[in-house]
Amino acid sequence: MAKLVVLNEGLTGQSFELKSDKTTIGRVEDNHFQLAVGSVSSHHCEILLQGTEVVVRDLNSTNGTFVNGQQVTKEAVLKPGQTLKLGQVEMRLENGAPAAGAAAAHAEPVAPIKKPLASTMVISKGVSLEQLEQGPQGFDTTRGAFTRKTNKTNLYFIIGGVVFFLIVGVLILVILGKLKGSN
Numbered sequence: 542m543a544k545l546v547v548l549n550e551g552l553t554g555q556s557f558e559l560k561s562d563k564t565t566i567g568r569v570e571d572n573h574f575q576l577a578v579g580s581v582s583s584h585h586c587e588i589l590l591q592g593t594e595v596v597v598r599d600l601n602s603t604n605g606t607f608v609n610g611q612q613v614t615k616e617a618v619l620k621p622g623q624t625l626k627l628g629q630v631e632m633r634l635e636n637g638a639p640a641a642g643a644a645a646a647h648a649e650p651v652a653p654i655k656k657p658l659a660s661t662m663v664i665s666k667g668v669s670l671e672q673l674e675q676g677p678q679g680f681d682t683t684r685g686a687f688t689r690k691t692n693k694t695n696l697y698f699i700i701g702g703v704v705f706f707l708i709v710g711v712l713i714l715v716i717l718g719k720l721k722g723s724n
Contacts, residue, residue, distance in 0.1 A: 566587070
């Protein structure tokens with residue numbers, strides 16, 4: 542059976558067997574394969590089993606879906622051994638078919654390639670849809686969503702400008718008065 546094996550350091554060992562015809566992958570809990578990583582969209586992509594082919598369909602993700610470095614605009618075929626990249630998370634499609642013979646039962650597992658997550662933080666638990674719909678925690682709704690702060694700097698600037706122009710005006714009048722008085 543085909544499965545996706547995560548290659549990123551810190552996520553190595555995570556894998557997901559593709560058992561159903563349609564598998565969704567994303568950051569939130571309602572996906573079949575949840576990847577709680579900031580660069581993965583809430584509902585990033587879906588994997589479709591169509592006969593012998595594994596098809597990847599991007600779900601308008603923010604950071605893109607790539608098969609072997611090529612961006613998936615709508616859908617693309619993913620073959621065993623190819624890499625699937627969702628945001629900063631890379632995984633490989635493995636066929637999962639057992640090797641023939643008794644030697645296969647004692648074979649050493651192949652170590653996955655460890656790729657760093659390029660400054661992406663791993664979230665220990667994903668975000669549920671209910672949490673997304675509730676909005677940020679601790680948000681004060683008693684004063685309204687957007688209250689205007691008083692800005693005393695603008696008030697002081699306006700008062701200072703008025704005082705400045707009054708002083709300049711008085712000085713001009715004094716100077717003009719002295720000039721008329723001298724004539």
